[in-house]
Structure formats: C-alpha cells, structure tokens
Amino acid sequence: MRRELALHTDKYQINMMYAHWANGTHKRKAVFEAYFRKLPFGNGFAVFAGLERIVGYIGGLRFTEEDIRYLSEQEENYAPAFLEELLQFHFQGTIHAMKEGALVFSDEPLLRVEGTIMEAQLVETAILNFMNYQTLIATKASRVKQVAPDDILLEFGTRRAQEADAAVWGARAAYVGGFDATSNMLAGKLFGIPTKGTHAHSWVQSFGSEQEAFDAYARVMPDGVTLLVDTFDTLRSGVPNAIHTAKMLEAQGKRMNAIRLDSGDLAYLSREARRMLDEAGLSYVRIVASNDLDENTIMNLKSQGAAIDTWGVGTQLITASDQPSLGGVYKLVEIESASGEMVPTIKISSNPEKVSTPGKKEVYRIIGKKGKAVADYISFPEEEAPRSGARLKLFNPLHPYMQKHVQHYTALPMLEPIYVNGFQVYKLPDLAEIRRYHKEQLDLFWPEYLRKLNPEVYRINLSEKVWEQKQKLIAEHIQPDLE
Ligand SMILES: Nc1ncnc2c1ncn2[C@@H]1O[C@H](COP(=O)(O)OP(=O)(O)OP(=O)(O)O)[C@@H](O)[C@H]1O
Ligand SMILES: O=P(O)(O)OC[C@H]1O[C@H](OP(=O)(O)OP(=O)(O)O)[C@H](O)[C@@H]1O
Numbered sequence: 001m002r003r004e005l006a007l008h009t010d011k012y013q014i015n016m017m018y019a020h021w022a023n024g025t026h027k028r029k030a031v032f033e034a035y036f037r038k039l040p041f042g043n044g045f046a047v048f049a050g051l052e053r054i055v056g057y058i059g060g061l062r063f064t065e066e067d068i069r070y071l072s073e074q075e076e077n078y079a080p081a082f083l084e085e086l087l088q089f090h091f092q093g094t095i096h097a098m099k100e101g102a103l104v105f106s107d108e109p110l111l112r113v114e115g116t117i118m119e120a121q122l123v124e125t126a127i128l129n130f131m132n133y134q135t136l137i138a139t140k141a142s143r144v145k146q147v148a149p150d151d152i153l154l155e156f157g158t159r160r161a162q163e164a165d166a167a168v169w170g171a172r173a174a175y176v177g178g179f180d181a182t183s184n185m186l187a188g189k190l191f192g193i194p195t196k197g198t199h200a201h202s203w204v205q206s207f208g209s210e211q212e213a214f215d216a217y218a219r220v221m222p223d224g225v226t227l228l229v230d231t232f233d234t235l236r237s238g239v240p241n242a243i244h245t246a247k248m249l250e251a252q253g254k255r256m257n258a259i260r261l262d263s264g265d266l267a268y269l270s271r272e273a274r275r276m277l278d279e280a281g282l283s284y285v286r287i288v289a290s291n292d293l294d295e296n297t298i299m300n301l302k303s304q305g306a307a308i309d310t311w312g313v314g315t316q317l318i319t320a321s322d323q324p325s326l327g328g329v330y331k332l333v334e335i336e337s338a339s340g341e342m343v344p345t346i347k348i349s350s351n352p353e354k355v356s357t358p359g360k361k362e363v364y365r366i367i368g369k370k371g372k373a374v375a376d377y378i379s380f381p382e383e384e385a386p387r388s389g390a391r392l393k394l395f396n397p398l399h400p401y402m403q404k405h406v407q408h409y410t411a412l413p414m415l416e417p418i419y420v421n422g423f424q425v426y427k428l429p430d431l432a433e434i435r436r437y438h439k440e441q442l443d444l445f446w447p448e449y450l451r452k453l454n455p456e457v458y459r460i461n462l463s464e465k466v467w468e469q470k471q472k473l474i475a476e477h478i479q480p481d482l483e
C-alpha cells in the first residue's frame with residue numbers, strides 16, 4: 001500500500017515549517033521524542049508496533065508536484081521559494097526507536113527524531129498516527145493471547161475496522177501481539193501473515209439444505225475444511241450435518257478441520273458439540289468460536305469450561321473498542337540555540353505527569369541477577385552507560401524518596417538506530433523474528449507485571465542527571481505565586 005504521504009500531516013506542521021523558513025530558523029537542529037503517558041486497557045505494558053510503517057513512510061517522504069500545487073492554493077500564501085524547497089525535500093535526519101514487539105511503558109522515549117526543526121516537525125503527525133494505532137492493537141492482541149496462550153487466535157476484524165489501512169496494519173499488529181492468522185488476504189500477501197477462512201451463513205443460505213451446503217463446500221475445499229454450524233439450529237441440525245460431512249470426508253481419506261459456532265451460549269454449545277463430535281469418533285475436529293469476542297469474554301468462556309480451541313476475534317480487537325486510542329505524544333526535548341549549542345527544552349503543565357523530561361535520552365532495560373527486568377533506566381547519551389558492577393540508583397521520578405540500588409545486572413539499550421543522517425541503517429526484521437523478539441521480551445518480565453488485571457507497576461527511572469536537569473528547568477519556568 002504505497003501512497004504519497006507527505007501531506008499526511010496536520011496543517012500546523014506545514015505552517016510551523018513555513019514560519020521557521022521565513023524566520024531563517026528552519027535549519028536549526030532539534031530533537032523530539034515520542035512516548036505515551038498512560039498504558040492502555042489498564043494493562044501493565046504495551047507492545048510497540050508501527051516501526052515498519054514508519055520506516056516506509058520516512059523512506060518515501062517526498063512532496064509531489066501535485067502536493068506543491070495543492071499547497072500553493074492554501075490561504076497561507078506560502079512563498080514560492082518555500083514550496084520550491086519542499087519539492088527538493090527528503091528526510092536527512094536520524095531516528096532511533098524501540099524494536100517492534102518490545103514491551104514498552106509510559107513516560108519512556110519509544111522513538112527519537114533528530115534533524116532540522118523543519119523535517120522533525122513535518123513527521124510528527126504520521127509517526128504518532130502509525131505508532132499509536134499499531135501499538136494499541138498489538139497490546140490488545142497480547143491481552144487476548146494472555147488468556148488463551150495455547151489456543152489458535154484468528155484475526156477477523158476487517159469488516160468492522162476503521163477503514164482499509166487500519167484493517168491491514170491492524171492485522172499485522174495483531175500478529176505481532178501473538179495472533180496466529182488473519183482473514184485479511186491483503187495483509188497476508190503484503191506481510192506473509194498466515195491466512196485462514198471458514199465460510200459465512202450466506203453459503204448455507206444459498207443452498208436448498210444445510211447438508212447440501214456442507215457437502216458441496218467440503219468437496220471443493222482441500223483437506224481441513226471448517227463448517228459454520230449455527231445458521232438454523234446448532235445442535236439439532238448444524239452439528240449433526242457437519243458430522244455427516246466429516247464421515248463422508250473420512251470415507252475419502254480426508255479429515256474435517258473444525259466446526260464454527262457464531263451465536264448463542266458459546267460455552268454450552270461448544271461443550272455439547274464437543275460431546276457429539278467425540279461420540280461420533282471425531283475428536284480431531286476442532287471447535288472455532290466467534291461473535292463479538294474479546295479477552296474478557298474468552299476468559300469467561302474458559303472459566304465455564306467451553307470446549308473451544310480456536311477463537312475468531314474481530315470488532316473488539318481491530319477497533320480496540322474499550323479504548324480506541326493510545327495517547328502517544330511527540331515532544332521537543334532539545335533545540336539548537338542561535339549560537340549553535342543544543343539546549344534542553346521543557347513543556348510545563350499544571351499536571352505534574354504531563355511535564356516533559358528535557359534533553360535527548362537513552363533507555364536501558366535493567367535485567368537483574370535472576371534474569372528478569374527490574375526497571376527501565378533513562379539517562380543522557382553523554383552519561384556513562386549503566387554497566388554491571390557499577391552501583392545504579394533507581395528512584396521514582398515523581399516520588400524521588402522511593403529508591404533502591406542495583407549492582408549486578410545487565411543493561412540492555414532499547415533504542416535502536418533506524419535512520420542515520422537520512423540513510424536507513426536498520427534492516428527491518430521479518431514478522432517471525434519480531435514475534436520471537438516479542439516472546440523473549442515477555443519472558444524477561446515477572447508475571448506480576450504481565451497480568452491483565454491490576455498489574456504491578458513497572459518502574460521507569462530517570463538518572464540523577466536527567467532528574468536534576470528537569471527540576472532545574474521547572475524552577476526556571478515556574479513563577480512562584482505571591483499572595
Ligand atoms: N456462555 C457465555 N458467557 C459469556 N458470554 C457469552 C457466552 N456465550 C456467548 N457469549 C457472548 O455474549 C455476547 C452476545 O451474545 P448473544 O447471545 O447476544 O448473541 P447472539 O444473539 O447469540 O448472536 P447474534 O446476535 O450474532 O445472532 C457475545 O459477545 C458472545 O461472544
Ligand atoms: O464478531 P466479531 O468479533 O467482529 O467477528 C467477526 C464476525 O464477522 C462475521 O459476522 P457478520 O459480519 O456476518 O455479522 P454478525 O455475526 O454480527 O451477523 C463473523 O461471523 C463474526 O461473527
């Protein structure tokens with residue numbers, strides 16, 4: 001899905017670029033960091049996704065002649081020389097990011113852009129758009145995976161997704177988060193995700209009888225057909241007819257894969273269907289369920305002893321319906337001064353959690369002696385990287401008196417170089433590798449941080465230097481109230 005995306009940005013970015021250009025400040029160096037402040041769904045972590053889309057976007061970031069013509073018609077009356085410069089534009093900055101599949105947390109940089117203020121400003125909107133949506137869906141998918149770790153998870157959301165890009169990239173994000181296959185053929189073709197499909201009620205309705213419909217489908221489909229059994233009456237006709245078809249297949253040396261339940265009491269129907277299949281000697285036939293499922297219904301169905309081994313999850317996953325957006329932000333943390341030095345900048349808010357953390361930063365995941373993550377540690381690149389043996393002070397930036405020290409640990413740098421001075425230096429891993437990395441990431445955490453409900457809060461710590469600089473800038477910018 002290659003499309004020109006230079007104008008996939010908010011107008012205020014173009015306006016700021018123009019004003020910087022007119023002001024002669026557009027070549028100033030800037031550092032922005034993208035992060036979110038609150039984990040989605042009350043989860044203890046998020047699963048970072050969206051990088052492949054971001055890399056493709058940055059690589060193809062050009063304004064076309066048509067884009068320029070469109071810009072020239074805007075009420076801002078952008079100067080022709082500015083538009084001429086846009087025509088020559090390509091991204092020449094540097095980007096670091098977390099790898100897709102990484103477990104990430106609030107208030108830590110997930111992606112960092114260094115470049116001219118003009119180019120770094122332009123890319124804000126698209127980067128947030130890709131990162132926020134895909135990270136949200138990958139996180140939702142990993143919640144579903146958590147309640148059904150040994151079952152097969154099928155992504156069925158395309159028809160209810162917020163348009164085509166969301167369906168396709170959402171299918172990919174779901175796969176990153178632990179799903180096994182998607183029904184979306186374009187996602188399958190573009191990304192190599194396994195595709196799976198059963199059939200709809202319309203197939204059965206288009207025949208004179210359910211039996212005829214099942215037999216006809218099974219005859220045409222290769223080994224491993226799945227039949228939808230709830231069009232008329234699941235237990236009285238659907239399951240018996242499916243059993244009949246399975247026996248016909250057995251006589252031909254073939255095996256039916258599964259039946260699908262799509263309505264009614266899925267716990268009861270699946271248990272009954274299982275019993276009927278087993279009694280017919282068809283214990284190998286699986287049971288697929290669908291119908292507005294999410295991690296909560298699936299967990300609930302499991303607790304009722306549902307005999308379901310494959311879950312088709314659509315609407316609730318692809319729209320992240322219980323929290324349809326992730327509030328990722330992109331903040332300026334350093335800017336070149338008129339005299340050419342990089343100075344840290346801050347955004348103050350009356351809400352302490354919204355005050356940005358100034359300065360360009362690195363993120364380290366601190367792995368303790370037991371091989372599990374203890375905390376993430378944020379420091380300036382010019383500080384000595386944390387290394388085992390050197391005592392590391394970990395304290396909560398909002399409550400600095402809450403602190404502890406670690407001495408024997410491994411510090412894993414989390415931000416990878418992706419683009420350096422406009423050149424892509426990161427080889428995009430394939431999805432198998434991303435899923436493997438995601439699994440390794442999960443294994444680094446104690447279950448207390450991973451549980452779905454009221455998880456333990458994983459700590460994100462600032463180095464003393466980062467914390468001190470933040471306090472200094474806060475003090476400089478806040479005028480004390482005088483009564
Ligand atoms: N045993 C169960 N326990 C909890 N939730 C269930 C159970 N069985 C089904 N559900 C869920 O209940 C919700 C509503 O199911 P409902 O029975 O209203 O649908 P339906 O009327 O059978 O199906 P449809 O409206 O698609 O024809 C769905 O999200 C479904 O996944
Ligand atoms: O329920 P979801 O998690 O979104 O999963 C996808 C749904 O899409 C299909 O239904 P269809 O479009 O025929 O609608 P219906 O089941 O609501 O009638 C399918 O039978 C699932 O029920």
Ligand SMILES: O=C(O)c1cccnc1
Nearest residue numbers: 156183196197198199312
């Ligand atoms: O293959 C299926 O069963 C399917 C695909 C999309 C949506 N609902 C069901």
